[in-house]
Amino acid sequence: METYMTTDFTSYLPKCEKIIYKFINQFPFLDREELYQEGLIVLYETLQIHDPDRSTFCTHFYHRINYRFIDLHRIEKTHAKTLESLSTTPIPYHPSKHLDPFLLEEILEVLNEKQRKWFEHHHLADLTYAQIAQLENTTINAVKNWGREARKKLQPFLEAYRNDDIH
Numbered sequence: 649m650e651t652y653m654t655t656d657f658t659s660y661l662p663k664c665e666k667i668i669y670k671f672i673n674q675f676p677f678l679d680r681e682e683l684y685q686e687g688l689i690v691l692y693e694t695l696q697i698h699d700p701d702r703s704t705f706c707t708h709f710y711h712r713i714n715y716r717f718i719d720l721h722r723i724e725k726t727h728a729k730t731l732e733s734l735s736t737t738p739i740p741y742h743p744s745k746h747l748d749p750f751l752l753e754e755i756l757e758v759l760n761e762k763q764r765k766w767f768e769h770h771h772l773a774d775l776t777y778a779q780i781a782q783l784e785n786t787t788i789n790a791v792k793n794w795g796r797e798a799r800k801k802l803q804p805f806l807e808a809y810r811n812d813d814i815h
Contacts, residue, residue, distance in 0.1 A: 656695055657691070657692060657695060660691065660695065660705065660709075661691070663706065664687075664691050664706070664709055665687075667687075667706070667709060667710055667713060668683075668687030668688070668691075668713065669684075671687065671713055671714065671717045672684060672687070674717070675717055675720070675721050677721075677724070678717075678720060678721065678724055683717065683720070686716060686717070686720065687713055690709065690712050690713045690716050691709060691713075693712070694708055694709045694712050754805070755767065755802065755805070756768075758802065758805055759798050759801060759802075762794045763794050763795075763797055763798035763801065764798075765780070765784060765794065766780065766791060766794035766795045766798055767798055769783065769784075770795060777791045777795075
């Protein structure tokens with residue numbers, strides 16, 4: 649059986665190589681060598697599962713390689729978008745629990761009572777939003793809102809603090 653498959657593979661390779669190169673040229677942003685290897689894998693898989701009663705081998709191979717290369721292209725686009733978003737998204741600043749007491753005092757002065765509760769519970773005591781909501785007898789969405797408003801107030805303040813540390 650192994651020799652039969654090798655003979656089949658080598659006999660189909662010249663015909664199918666043209667199809668492989670056709671699709672490689674349609675996706676110029678992907679690595680040509682990897683696409684060629686992927687085309688050979690699709691050829692081998694198609695030889696394993698092809699049913700001559702349903703279609704010709706070349707048609708079956710053509711459709712399988714087309715869909716495989718489209719999938720690879722989509723995956724590559726998704727990775728590229730993810731990398732782009734990671735490179736353009738600023739990393740949020742989270743103050744550590746071991747804050748300078750003077751900085752902590754200034755932070756707490758900037759925030760109102762509810763925002764101060766959120767900051768103390770969430771950042772200093774490491775409580776979840778659900779735990780804070782239960783402690784303060786309110787909803788999780790209210791606690792999230794306290795945090796959102798507190799972060800808005802603290803963002804310029806923390807950026808100025810970070811810039812002072814850098815210089």
